[in-house]
Amino acid sequence: MFELLLQSAVDLVFPPRCVVCDEPGESGDEGLCLLCRQSVDGGRSAAACPRCGAGAAPFAVAHGSCARCRRHSPIVDGTVRVGPYTEALAHMLRAYKFRAQERFEPILGRWLAEAVDDAPWRDDLEAVVPVPAHWTKRIVRPVQVAARIGAVVAKHLGLPFAQLLCRPRSGPTQVGLTYTQRLQNVKGAFRVRRGFKMTSAKLLLVDDVRTTGATLAECARVLRRGGAKRVFAGAVVCADTSHAGTVASPQP
Numbered sequence: 001m002f003e004l005l006l007q008s009a010v011d012l013v014f015p016p017r018c019v020v021c022d023e024p025g026e027s028g029d030e031g032l033c034l035l036c037r038q039s040v041d042g043g044r045s046a047a048a049c050p051r052c053g054a055g056a057a058p059f060a061v062a063h064g065s066c067a068r069c070r071r072h073s074p075i076v077d078g079t080v081r082v083g084p085y086t087e088a089l090a091h092m093l094r095a096y097k098f099r100a101q102e103r104f105e106p107i108l109g110r111w112l113a114e115a116v117d118d119a120p121w122r123d124d125l126e127a128v129v130p131v132p133a134h135w136t137k138r139i140v141r142p143v144q145v146a147a148r149i150g151a152v153v154a155k156h157l158g159l160p161f162a163q164l165l166c167r168p169r170s171g172p173t174q175v176g177l178t179y180t181q182r183l184q185n186v187k188g189a190f191r192v193r194r195g196f197k198m199t200s201a202k203l204l205l206v207d208d209v210r211t212t213g214a215t216l217a218e219c220a221r222v223l224r225r226g227g228a229k230r231v232f233a234g235a236v237v238c239a240d241t242s243h244a245g246t247v248a249s250p251q252p
Contacts, residue, residue, distance in 0.1 A: 020088045030107050036088040043083025044111065050119075052213055053079030055237045058087060075220045078137060078232045079199065080115040081183050081210065085239035093145075093236055097208060100142035108151025116157060121232055123162065124202045127162045128154035131207040131219055134170035150206035159204070164226070166193050166220060181211065182214035185200065190222045198227030210235035 018033035049066035130150035154161035220231040
């Protein structure tokens, strides 16, 4: 009782602040204010293509895919996301990825796990595989989001966390490249780690941001060549909805 009274007194003098916008009035386990909570909830409930994860109106999806997927036939069997790269959700990811604010890790990981849980292919999954970063990126970036979030997702889903892929080649940045250029840029950049064998495995590939899907597609292609039967994907955010034209990637 005393601790509750003390906390109430502290909150009265120093009102809790939202972890995103820093305005007074945070609430709930995530520490979001009402407006930021509404922003995140709106993104999480926004309609998306079940094949590629890009934003799509419900009437634009037919036979389990959007018009873009029907034209390009993506190698990934299905994709889920927490939401689009907008407002509060984007702020949380940038703060975690570029400023090492690790308080967002369990939140984003749980939200992505919940998105996977709602997918029709959830029960098919046998392991969670993160998109790997080149060693140069691991040096300059404080947090390797795909691996860390992937581990959280695997724990929530009760699945093995398997770092099956490595990235021996870095290559130029994807920023400003078209979809076709992005595909070419990541071609041959990934491989299955030595010592791992897959026999008809059904895997969840995890990344922090899906922009055009080129990186996820290349990773899925490598996993299939290595023996995987089906490859699904989960991304914290989907940043773009087009498969053509110049694409700008999210920046800190």
